[in-house]
Amino acid sequence: ARLAVLASGRGTNLEALLQAFPPGNPLGEVVLVLSDNPEALALERARRRGVEAFALPWRGRKAFEGEALGLLRARGVDAVLLAGFMRLLSPSFVEAWYGRLLNIHPSLLPDYPGLNVHQRVLAAGEKETGSTVHFVDQGMDTGPILLQGRVPVLPGDTPEALEARVLRLEHRLYPKAVRLLLLGLARPPEAFGPLAEPLR
Numbered sequence: 001a002r003l004a005v006l007a008s009g010r011g012t013n014l015e016a017l018l019q020a021f022p023p024g025n026p027l028g029e030v031v032l033v034l035s036d037n038p039e040a041l042a043l044e045r046a047r048r049r050g051v052e053a054f055a056l057p058w059r060g061r062k063a064f065e066g067e068a069l070g071l072l073r074a075r076g077v078d079a080v081l082l083a084g085f086m087r088l089l090s091p092s093f094v095e096a097w098y099g100r101l102l103n104i105h106p107s108l109l110p111d112y113p114g115l116n117v118h119q120r121v122l123a124a125g126e127k128e129t130g131s132t133v134h135f136v137d138q139g140m141d142t143g144p145i146l147l148q149g150r151v152p153v154l155p156g157d158t159p160e161a162l163e164a165r166v167l168r169l170e171h172r173l174y175p176k177a178v179r180l181l182l183l184g185l186a187r188p189p190e191a192f193g194p195l196a197e198p199l200r
């Protein structure tokens with residue numbers, strides 16, 4: 001399968017995906033990286049590994065999605081992975097890719113959607129947190145859960161310490177979730193009607 005990753009920032013999850021799904025990998029290969037942020041380290045990481053990467057500077061959702069869809073189609077992309085992508089996609093984009101569009105979020109969803117997750121987890125005195133890979137639907141950090149992993153919250157944790165622990169988990173969790181998808185072992189409920197065709 002041919003994979004695209006959308007990332008807005010430093011791209012450590014992208015790096016993990018590039019390692020797990022390098023060019024020519026039979027199960028899946030990352031063939032395209034797109035960012036709304038021309039400064040994103042993610043673009044650099046992709047190019048370093050010989051993967052095509054484009055900045056599509058944000059001029060509104062319609063323009064971004066138009067360009068993105070064009071590239072996804074042109075490169076024959078089968079599944080799209082959001083990895084620190086900080087924009088909300090439109091209902092029509094999400095519907096077109098439903099079942100083959102994943103996101104990773106650094107909490108045990110449905111708890112703590114949105115931003116500043118680690119701060120809020122610490123403030124609430126949680127003993128445990130984690131990360132969730134989910135199928136993207138029209139909400140923010142909603143959509144059917146594909147896979148979760150857990151890590152402890154330790155005494156004296158700062159948001160930064162917790163973030164680092166969750167990130168290490170994410171770098172194993174996201175490739176694992178993508179493998180399940182590509183092997184046909186994970187499918188979302190048919191919220192938008194049956195999938196047009198199975199993943200290659």
Ligand code: GRF
Nearest residue numbers: 010011012013084104105106
């Ligand atoms: C990750 O924690 C991910 O769960 C969230 O944004 C962060 C991205 O980090 N959606 P990175 O850019 O992959 O390093």
